[in-house]
Amino acid sequence: xSTPLMKFENITRDYVNGDVVTHAxxxxxxxxxxxxxxxxxxxxxxxxxxxxxxxxxxxxxxEGTYLFEGKNVQDFSQDQLAKFRQQKVGFIFQAFNLLSKxxxxxxxxxxxxxxxxxxxxxxxxxxxxxxxxxMDHRKNHFSxxxxxxxxxxxxxxRALVNEPxxxxxxxxxxxxxxxxxxxxxxxxxxxxxxxxTIVMVTHEEEAAQYASRILRVRDGxxxxxQMNGQRRRGGYRK
Numbered sequence: 423x424s425t426p427l428m429k430f431e432n433i434t435r436d437y438v439n440g441d442v443v444t445h446a447x448x449x450x451x452x453x454x455x456x457x458x459x460x461x462x463x464x465x466x467x468x469x470x471x472x473x474x475x476x477x478x479x480x481x482x483x484x485e486g487t488y489l490f491e492g493k494n495v496q497d498f499s500q501d502q503l504a505k506f507r508q509q510k511v512g513f514i515f516q517a518f519n520l521l522s523k524x525x526x527x528x529x530x531x532x533x534x535x536x537x538x539x540x541x542x543x544x545x546x547x548x549x550x551x552x553x554x555x556x557m558d559h560r561k562n563h564f565s566x567x568x569x570x571x572x573x574x575x576x577x578x579x580r581a582l583v584n585e586p587x588x589x590x591x592x593x594x595x596x597x598x599x600x601x602x603x604x605x606x607x608x609x610x611x612x613x614x615x616x617x618x619t620i621v622m623v624t625h626e627e628e629a630a631q632y633a634s635r636i637l638r639v640r641d642g643x644x645x646x647x648q649m650n651g652q653r654r655r656g657g658y659r660k
Contacts (some may be wrong), residue, residue, distance in 0.1 A: 589618055
């Protein structure tokens with residue numbers, strides 16, 4: 423059997439503030455295989471965002487084991503973690519997090535500036551990512567000239583440009599209307615069909631139905647972990 427892309431064994435995460443200890447995650451065990459589209463669901467305060475931050479090397483675990491591509495993340499130095507964030511993962515945020523005074527092209531190319539690619543390679547990667555999200559006609563526009571849906575497409579292209587092992591989408595439809603949200607979810611579903619691994623945090627049941635697997639978190643533990651045999655396309659409703 424192939425090595426899981428991500429493997430978590432009894433992971434916990436505690437936050438300490440003086441004498442107060444908050445247990446965000448209480449012993450979680452699961453695996454994600456390469457090529458899956460997993461939705462992580464749960465109410466506010468359930469631990470789903472903490473889990474994504476740990477998965478994306480933005481936070482660390484208190485106890486347990488996290489293996490990424492077979493490597494123990496706890497053994498990584500800060501420099502190694504930063505390198506993994508830059509090379510292995512792409513992030514899509516609810517608030518887009520684009521540079522308002524930079525063009526679509528510049529925003530998408532930005533993650534490549536810190537790599538070892540030649541200028542020709544950077545240009546090719548950026549052009550391919552722009553084309554993948556159908557934003558060729560807007561590549562020279564500034565991000566503050568775009569609609570919400572266009573901004574999210576740019577954010578998706580930026581997440582794709584480094585050809586990461588996994589794309590994390592944190593409430594990707596949270597700032598979008600119903601029609602635009604449906605288009606973004608269709609785009610994520612298309613990327614999954616092309617072989618990309620996607621992990622999406624959402625509190626919206628209908629958004630989660632686009633995933634092939636739904637992992638439900640409550641009070642810092644996994645409540646259920648089920649394959650989704652009735653995936654939606656084009657039917658998202660807020």
